[in-house]
Structures are given as structure tokens and as C-alpha cells.
Amino acid sequence: MTAENGMVKIAVDAMGGDNAPAEIVKGAVEFARAGTAQIILVGDPDAVQSELAKFDVDGLPIGVDPSDGVIREGEPPALALRQKPKASIVVSTRLVKREQADASVTMGSTGAAMAAAAVVLGVAKGVERPVLGGPILGTAPRTMILDVGSNVDCKPQQLVSYAVIGDVFARYFWNLERPRVALISVGAEIGKGNRQIRETTELLEKSGLNFVGNVEAHKLAKGAVDVAVCDGFVGNIVMKLTEGIGEATDERLRDRLQGTMSAEEIESVAADIHQLTNVVEMTGGGPLFGVNGVTVVGHGSANATAVYRAIEVAKRAVDTGYVPRINQELEAIHAKLGE
């Protein structure tokens, strides 16, 4: 799968995101300069070339692959995929499917990236749609929470799949030997929670994972477990509530500190506290899970530095080889649980 020179190849959607293509190309060029991966910029050739011309890219491992059209945030993903079969996110993902790239990276619409990954790469055993997750709480930067995306009304088998994905992630990305896996629920005692949680508990107890029971949300915020599993409805609320509290806190804190210290000091304190509720921006993006390939989705507002970091996440994802591992373990667990 790697380039002739042995380097990992990463397709970067040059058209996706608020600051495309300028910041995307800039971040990609910076990454190419590091010399650890071959970059394929996917986008409108003229637009990308005119951005590339701003840099001295002679001899750098960076090239362009043409695409036609962009899927914007807010477009219904499935429809847009049919209407724009050559959109940058589709072409990037297809490069991965065809093994012409090892991973794709986009700052564009998360919905479009998920739809493209599902359709082009396919989803893993026991997963219905791509899974979004990561260490989304700044107060718990080493707790993988999933799903935080669009999987609602999950069946217990799906939640078990998320547990497997989180377990592999924590072992491969964080080098944990035996991650503590828990279900987000309303009571710590096993058996508490709603029907979905109780049924999933039964499966997880037989799974062979290091299942430690339920985690309540106040302990979740403190990083009490390594992998926290939930329905996408709950995960999305956890993520957005954290964001909302963070913004309100930030505003109040800046007001409150007025006159007590210099503007520069206020900025520094506020930035420190804001990190507690804003991990996504810190890490520059995370991989989609449960799909047969590596796709990293970053924040739409990403600047070149965030693009660089997202490419770095993609390279690490390829290097760790977690995708084939997840697929193996999902096959194994669903066979074990008799499906």
C-alpha cells in the first residue's frame, strides 16, 4: 500500500473546509517538508496549483489529483454523493479504496466524509454506519468516547462493536494494555440504566473485554475510564453540551477577570481553561471508525497548523495498523456472541 519509496501516501481533500484550498495546501506543504509521507492533494487542479505556486515545492513528496465539485457542510450527504460523484471527498476516499493512498484527510463536511467512507470503503462487521469518537472531553483527554455521531437507536450489538473499536484504539494509540471499558449510564451499579444499557451489559460481560460496568457522567468528565461507550444520541449531547458550557464559561471568565490582570494574561488563562472543553481543536481531527480504511475528519475552521496535525493523525493511524485489527476483533467478537 505504500509508495514506491516506501512512504505512506495520504490523500488530502484540498477543497473541504472553511479555509480551503489556501490553508489546506499550506498545511499539506508543511507536512510534505517533514518528508515522512507522500501527499496527494485532491481538488480543482487550477485552484490547487495556484496555491501550490506560492511555495517552493521542488522535490517535495507532494502531487495533485483532480476532482470536480465540493460537498458543502449542510448538504444532505447521500444525495450530494449521487449528484457529485467526482467531488473532492469522493475522489480522496476512492484513492484509499483503490490502494493508491493509505489514508484520506478532510476538513470538509463530516456528514459527507461519513457517507463517502460508508459507500466507497464499506463498514465493518457489526457496524451500521461510520462511528465518530475520540477523546472529546478536555477534562478527560485520555477517555475515548464513542459514538458521538449519527448512530441513534443503537442495538446492543452495535454498542458492543463500539466497545471493541474503543478498546483497539486505546491499545494502539495510547499503548494501554487492558483499557477499562464502560457504558455511559445513570447509575454506577451494573443493571442500572435503560433497557439498551442493561441488554448491552449482558453482552459485554461475555465479551472478554475489560468491561468495568457503568460510568456516570460526572466521573466520565474526570477520566475515570479509558473507553466510554454510548448511543450516538447520548454521545452527541455529551459533546455539544461540553462545547456549550465551555463557551459560556469562557465568556464569563473573561468578563470576570477584566481589570484584575493584563489582557495578555486573561487570554492565557482563558485559553488554558477553554482547552478543558475543546479537545477537537487541539488535536486537529480524528479518524472515522468502523470503516474499511483510514479517513481523518478535522474541524471545518482548520488553519494550516490544524491541517498539519490532522495529516499527522492519519499517518499515525496508518502506522499503527489499527483498522485491520479492528476488523479482525469485530469478526471474532460477533462470532463469539453468536451472531
Place this chain on the structure above:
Amino acid sequence: MTAENGMVKIAVDAMGGDNAPAEIVKGAVEFARAGTAQIILVGDPDAVQSELAKFDVDGLPIGVDPSDGVIREGEPPALALRQKPKASIVVSTRLVKREQADASVTMGSTGAAMAAAAVVLGVAKGVERPVLGGPILGTAPRTMILDVGSNVDCKPQQLVSYAVIGDVFARYFWNLERPRVALISVGAEIGKGNRQIRETTELLEKSGLNFVGNVEAHKLAKGAVDVAVCDGFVGNIVMKLTEGIGEATDERLRDRLQGTMSAEEIESVAADIHQLTNVVEMTGGGPLFGVNGVTVVGHGSANATAVYRAIEVAKRAVDTGYVPRINQELEAIHAKLGE
């Protein structure tokens, strides 16, 4: 229902809470001094009298009603209720049922208070268990969120009942004319969310309430609506996550401010910011909803000041007459929706 002298009568569980009976009696005596309500302290007569003896209560509208036993936090409520039929929370609630008191107040086990209210007072039409709710987010102190308690796997009809309760609360306690009612969900568009949300949406659109659709959690945190309705599973996670983020933020903020200002100033800033995530302690407790009477449950760690405030909430609840109003409106809406 009021005392011979026309005063509202409030039964106060003198035995419930971490600081019972000392702080409970102290807060109750202070309230009696205000002279706006008759207080009935319910508890072990010797223990309560020996606390009362510390104050000059001559001529104050305060008396004692004997009880035997206390239900502690963590005891299984239903079982405890059978084993301790004369426990202070049961006796307090029974005074309300018998119209010997207009309201009861406890700092004891929330589960026990809910069980006592359900069994002794009974629940309203369209409600299966007592409902917990209130302006639980400090970032949104004028958004009533319910259920945040033990109602999980709610049927759409139950969520409609919570909407009615929240609507009456917002009108009677906050004097809003036409509260904006929304469902907590993962997308603002009507129709987004899980099955429960989509089914409830259909009912709320026919309800006659000022239903404004879905509210996402980041907007919830900013007070975008007046009444936010959710399954107790989601509400409890919203409440506890807020608490957890608040505690982590508080800790980091105090650390970060070390050396930049005086200890006193740090305390003041931290307290201000902590309020954003800690409304329950500010208000001293809230009423249980969906039961045929007024029961106010405060924080277990309440001191005399918090007890005073909880009694104040109970008096206000009686004065507004919201309970009979909720019952009427629940009857009407469930008749309208054809149940």
C-alpha cells in the same frame, strides 16, 4: 388547607440529610422567625427538641410531629418504605396527604422522597413516576430541564407530560406568558433525533403548547429555550456531566490563578465561575413534579441557609398553586391527544 391563623403549613423532615437534625432545625427556626409559614418539624422527638432548645422559639410558629426511623441515601427506596412506615419522610409526606400540611421539605434521600410521594400522594395523569427537573444548568438559569431523574425508556406520552409540567412551571414560577418548549435532541431540524424524539414531536405539534422543535445541547447550555424536555436517562447525564465539568474546571482554574492574585480574589473568581455549573446548590432544592402535592427535595449536604431556601421554595410552590394547575392541564392534554 392553611393553618387556623391563615398561614401556610410546611412539614420539614428534620432527620434527612447529612447535617440532620442540627442544620435542619436551625434553618427551620430561622424560617419560622420570618413569620410567613407554620413549620412542623418531623423527627425523633428527643433529638429535635434538644436541637430546638438551643433557640428561643417562644411564640414562633414551629412545632414537632414525631416519626420513627430515617431512610438513608442509598437504601432501596421501595423496600425501605415498607420496612420503615414511620420514617420521617413518610410521616412528612403523609401530613400533606391528610391536608395537615400544605407542603413537605426534605434534605434526605431523593429516591426515598420520590417513593414516598408516589405511594402516599400518588402521581398525576400521564406520569409513571415522580419527575425531577429544574433550572439545573448554571449557564442557563432560566431553562427548566426535565426529567433529570429516574424515568428512563420514556414513552412519547410521558415526554408530553413533562412538557406540560415545564410549561406550567415556567408560567407560574417565572411569569412567562408563553414559554418556548423544546425537545433535547441531536439536530435542530424537526424530524431529527431518535425514534422517541420523532414520535414525541408529532404529539407536541398537536398539543397547543408553544413547541419550538428541537434544541441541541450547545444551545441548551446557552438558555435558548424556556423548557427543555428529555428522557431521564439523557437529563441525568446532562446534569451530572455539567457537575463533572464544573468540578474539573474549578480545580484547574484555582491552580491556574495561583500567584496571579490574592487567595481571596481567587476564591471569588472561582465561586463566580462555579455557579455556572452548580445551580442546585444556589437555589437550595426543587419540587418533585407530577405528584399530587408539594414536596421539595434539597441537597443532602444542605446547611441551615440552604434549608431556609428550600422551605422558601416550598412556600412559593404552595402560593403559586401550580400543582392543581398541572393536574388540570395534564388531564386536558391527554384527553385531547386521545388517550
